[in-house]
Amino acid sequence: MYEQHRRPKRVPVVRALLGMAENAWLKRQFTRFAAFMGCGMPPLGWWRILKANDFRVNIRYWHLVLFGWGASIINAVNARRERRLYGAAIRRTVVQPPIIILGHWRSGTTMLHEMLSLDERFASPTFFQVIRPRTYLTEEPLILDFLKTICPDTRPMDNMTQGLDDPAEDEWALTMLTLLSPHYGFFFPRHTERHDRYLDLRQVPQSEVDVWKRGMVGCLQKLSYRYGKRMVLKSPTHTGRIQQLLELYPEAKFVHIHRNPYHVFRSSKRLYETGVSLLHLQRVPETMVLEGVFKRYRMMYDAFFECRDLIPDGQFCEVGFEDLERDKLGQMERIYAELGLGAFEAVLPSLQGFVEARSGYRKNTYPPLPEGIRQRIAHEWGRCFDAWGYTR
DSSP, rough: OOOOOOOOOOOOOOHHHHHOOOOHHHHHHHHHHHHHHOOOOOOOHHHHHHHHHOOOOOOOHHHHHHEEEEHHHHHHHHHHHHHHHHHHHHHHOOOOOEEEEETTTTHHHHHHHHHTTOOEEEEEOOOHHHTTTTHHHHHHHHHHHHHHHHHBBBTTTTHHHHHOSBBTTHHHHHHHHHHOOHHHHHOGGGGHHGGGGGGTTTTSSSHHHHHHHHHHEEEEEEEEHHHSSEEEOOOOOGGGGGHHHHHHOTTEEEEEEOOOOOHHHHHHHHHHHHHHGGGGGOOOOOOHHHHHHHHHHHHHHHHHHGGGGGGGGGGGGEEHHHHHOHHHHHHOOOOOHHTOSSOOGTTTHHHHHHHTTTOOOOOOOOOOOHHHHHHHHHHHHHHHHHHHHHOO
């Protein structure tokens, strides 16, 4: 198994400068710049994605593309070295059936991921690893501490703490490894139709599905080599890919978390406005954001309900966000029991510490939904209200 090298001392200069910048706009631009500089996209990947979107980048964002492209050249050199050092060992690594968290964005997937990741019998990809998927084995001891000094401590959409060592969505790694991800719609919001089909893979040619599968296998093999443990994965995008995940890992365990659709809508809209918008390379009208939230929720859950029954007995568990928030320990014990994840007592002290640490957190508050939007949510997402017992 890969052995972590000793990390250098932290470099506080950039963080101190960022702390001096009280201007919210300046902080937002700094965060945007850091996101593109930290991206682990290969140079050829940049070219292919730009070409697929007809090079339609707003002039005010071309500097981000150029910065990202420059960083990708260094990333490509490091990736070649990493393949030479670890490639053969990674290919020999056997992957244990993963535990996969399903659920739409803003449904509580992050909280559930954090709690499952407290179990030392499991491991999860970190934010650093998913944005640098080709190079993290060699770069962790070299640049991780520096990147920590320039990255924000909280997420822009809800002010929850966020660090490069925290559990993160493997979809970002697949985004850069396969170039087949709905996340490219975040960069090119006027061309989301070209990328949203990868949300569920149902309308994707088999040749591209095969590329996605190879990326998924390679991603998990490398993580398994790094940790030598069973992996816990969380990406909302996997909610519509149950069939493909089962084809790769027939013994995988799935936990689905759902939340009141009205709350999901409001929180998702804020996510796009405050978080996803940092990645935009195109100007986008608010109406497109609204329509995108409606469409992607429908696509995801159409595929979920179509394929949910493919999961064998004993490999699927479902939990409501509201229940988990009210009784974290009780719901986690139920998840462990239903999926056979091992002795719950082993992780109980860590979970109790998590609950105590989060006791003072306050969620975002939102104004009431306009009646027209509320009626549309109830109509277009009605299947989910009925399936999980929420009042329309």
